[in-house]
Amino acid sequence: MRMKTRTIAPILAAFLAASALAAAETPVLKIDAAKPGPPVGLRYGLMTEEINFSYDGGLYGELIRNRAFKEDAKDPVHWSLVQEGGAAASISLDPAQPFNSAIATSLKLTIAEAAGKQRAGIANEGFWGIPVRPATRYRASFYAKAGPDFKGPITLQLVSDDGATVHATARIPALTSDWKKYQVVLTTTAKSTPSARNRLVLSAASKGTVWFSMISLFPPTFNNRPNGNRQDIMRLLAGFKPAFLRFPGGNYLEGNTIETRFDWKKTIGDIAQRPGHMNDAWRYWSSDGMGLLEFLLWCEDLHMQPVLGVYAGYSLRQQRIKPGADLVPYVTDALDEIEYVTGGPNTVWGARRAKDGHAAPFPLEYVEIGNEDQFDREPGSYEGRFGQFFDAIRAKYPQLKIISSTRATGRTPDVLDEHYYRRSEDEMASHSHDYDARPRTGPKVFVGEWATRVGAPTPNMSAALGDSAWMTNMERNSDLVIMSAYAPLFVNVNPGGMQWPTDLIGYDALTSYGSPAFYAQLMFNNYRGDVVLPVTAQGIPTRTWQPPAPGRRGGQPDAPAVAPPPPPPPQEVPTVFWSATRDTKTGTVFLKIVNRAAAPQPVTVEFSGLASVDPKGQAVTLSAASPTDTNSIAEPTKIVPVTTSIDGLGASFTRTFPPYSLTVLQIKAR
Numbered sequence: 001m002r003m004k005t006r007t008i009a010p011i012l013a014a015f016l017a018a019s020a021l022a023a024a025e026t027p028v029l030k031i032d033a034a035k036p037g038p039p040v041g042l043r044y045g046l047m048t049e050e051i052n053f054s055y056d057g058g059l060y061g062e063l064i065r066n067r068a069f070k071e072d073a074k075d076p077v078h079w080s081l082v083q084e085g086g087a088a089a090s091i092s093l094d095p096a097q098p099f100n101s102a103i104a105t106s107l108k109l110t111i112a113e114a115a116g117k118q119r120a121g122i123a124n125e126g127f128w129g130i131p132v133r134p135a136t137r138y139r140a141s142f143y144a145k146a147g148p149d150f151k152g153p154i155t156l157q158l159v160s161d162d163g164a165t166v167h168a169t170a171r172i173p174a175l176t177s178d179w180k181k182y183q184v185v186l187t188t189t190a191k192s193t194p195s196a197r198n199r200l201v202l203s204a205a206s207k208g209t210v211w212f213s214m215i216s217l218f219p220p221t222f223n224n225r226p227n228g229n230r231q232d233i234m235r236l237l238a239g240f241k242p243a244f245l246r247f248p249g250g251n252y253l254e255g256n257t258i259e260t261r262f263d264w265k266k267t268i269g270d271i272a273q274r275p276g277h278m279n280d281a282w283r284y285w286s287s288d289g290m291g292l293l294e295f296l297l298w299c300e301d302l303h304m305q306p307v308l309g310v311y312a313g314y315s316l317r318q319q320r321i322k323p324g325a326d327l328v329p330y331v332t333d334a335l336d337e338i339e340y341v342t343g344g345p346n347t348v349w350g351a352r353r354a355k356d357g358h359a360a361p362f363p364l365e366y367v368e369i370g371n372e373d374q375f376d377r378e379p380g381s382y383e384g385r386f387g388q389f390f391d392a393i394r395a396k397y398p399q400l401k402i403i404s405s406t407r408a409t410g411r412t413p414d415v416l417d418e419h420y421y422r423r424s425e426d427e428m429a430s431h432s433h434d435y436d437a438r439p440r441t442g443p444k445v446f447v448g449e450w451a452t453r454v455g456a457p458t459p460n461m462s463a464a465l466g467d468s469a470w471m472t473n474m475e476r477n478s479d480l481v482i483m484s485a486y487a488p489l490f491v492n493v494n495p496g497g498m499q500w501p502t503d504l505i506g507y508d509a510l511t512s513y514g515s516p517a518f519y520a521q522l523m524f525n526n527y528r529g530d531v532v533l534p535v536t537a538q539g540i541p542t543r544t545w546q547p548p549a550p551g552r553r554g555g556q557p558d559a560p561a562v563a564p565p566p567p568p569p570p571q572e573v574p575t576v577f578w579s580a581t582r583d584t585k586t587g588t589v590f591l592k593i594v595n596r597a598a599a600p601q602p603v604t605v606e607f608s609g610l611a612s613v614d615p616k617g618q619a620v621t622l623s624a625a626s627p628t629d630t631n632s633i634a635e636p637t638k639i640v641p642v643t644t645s646i647d648g649l650g651a652s653f654t655r656t657f658p659p660y661s662l663t664v665l666q667i668k669a670r
């Protein structure tokens, strides 16, 4: 339907009313290139945390699950006993033989019977399998110590789950009676077919007792970094060209309790000295192999700026530190963390970073204090905590820009982090003029977590359309909204891998894919221009949407229950959204059009203030036959941007946009 107004949000109502005055069959967008608006200040980045097996079982290259045997206090979960050809053995955790002070247990393998072709040992199942590719080098390492009765070599093998195929073998001839690290390269055969249905087996053919710890296996990593990241996911991200990385969370930064926060000092240095911690916010163990330095190296590899979230004395189960003397150690931790990131080798923590392998300081512009502190129910708590962190950081690092995780009035943050979740496509669209009306008097805005929630584990085309409408909102208002990061970023799509639906990038052990929402963002980011052009819209079509009853939006446990209010009245929501920007160097205009409707949508574009418009240009289109269409492991590129040459552009032209589509027109103009 067109322009029949029911109950609508005030800014949208004003826009639709103005639009309705000039209602016509074909919507018209009038673009005034003579009066460019603000520079395109908006930068697209990544928000990340350990959720949905983002690092362990995700980006972090480690293939062994429960490598230090700390995931469970009683059982060596994800490990199994191997007894072949009549061998007899047993395994158990052995806290009486601790590996070190960080890893106060080990795995004891006792082989009672093994000789000749008999083998006994241990096998790891990986994170929903261990990926094997042909002719590939895997770096394996482990710590072990042998009992006096153990004589044999240890054999390491990558073996298919059914035991039928041995992809790679290496041998350690003998073990010592003290803890020692052993390293081998396992090279798979040229005949190995790509598969995730494999295990790593460490076995022996002789009797005796062996203790193991920190058993690790890495495939080739991005930029060949030791302790590095998965290549396929890094390549996907590189194509997106993210400007920054907000880390380490999210709820993961806060933890459910102060004890289980992201305690950065325990995440640096040799992985064999990292205790790991229970990621209770998302209910699984974190190896902390992805520690502070690894986040920074990830930034370096993809040329992203770090946006460092510091723990601000509040954890999700309403545990908090009182501002004042009690908070001082946490403020000190944050200052130390900033020094670890930015300090020269003559500083305590800069020297520690150099010792950890990175002599050069990292660039840092933004620090965020806490995460979603609006969920702290103690009145005045964030004001006090924010003020104390703000003052200390500003005094020591006046050049840094400070982001508040919610509104704070005692000190003025440079940037405010806003999160928008749990919205359907129509709801996201209904908010896609919100920033047009936001007063420009407060701090700049970082939309640090947002997503249209349709589809799981990864968003479908409907979600990508809601996101696209929302991105026109941010882009048009990019004098105010300076940073954007979708969340969550990653999901392991295996059963049990997901804690939070609608995640930008999905993967299993072997392959990964970007969702339609990923490609929509990539298009917004890669065709940005540097200045916003003002657009006057007429005759924009709408459809009727029934908003849900308002309810809880955050991801926090323990948020107060809200009695369900009556459902609000229906609203009219546009099906067409737009944003125009220009590259001032080349003159190219980028016109983004979102058509959420099921039918092709003609749109008339009228330019003023341009000397000439080339009739030939390019259209980059993301579209689907149905809003429920999506990408997946089986169909990773079902919905991707398609670039075509187009004709018929001019100072005034009408072009028809496909159903369920986002299009970027590249219009060469002078």
Ligand code: AHR
Binding pocket: 049, 051, 249, 250, 251, 252, 371, 372, 419, 449, 487, 488, 500, 554, 555, 556
């Ligand atoms: O992105 C999932 C969660 O949503 C984040 O951890 C938290 O900040 C938000 O509530």
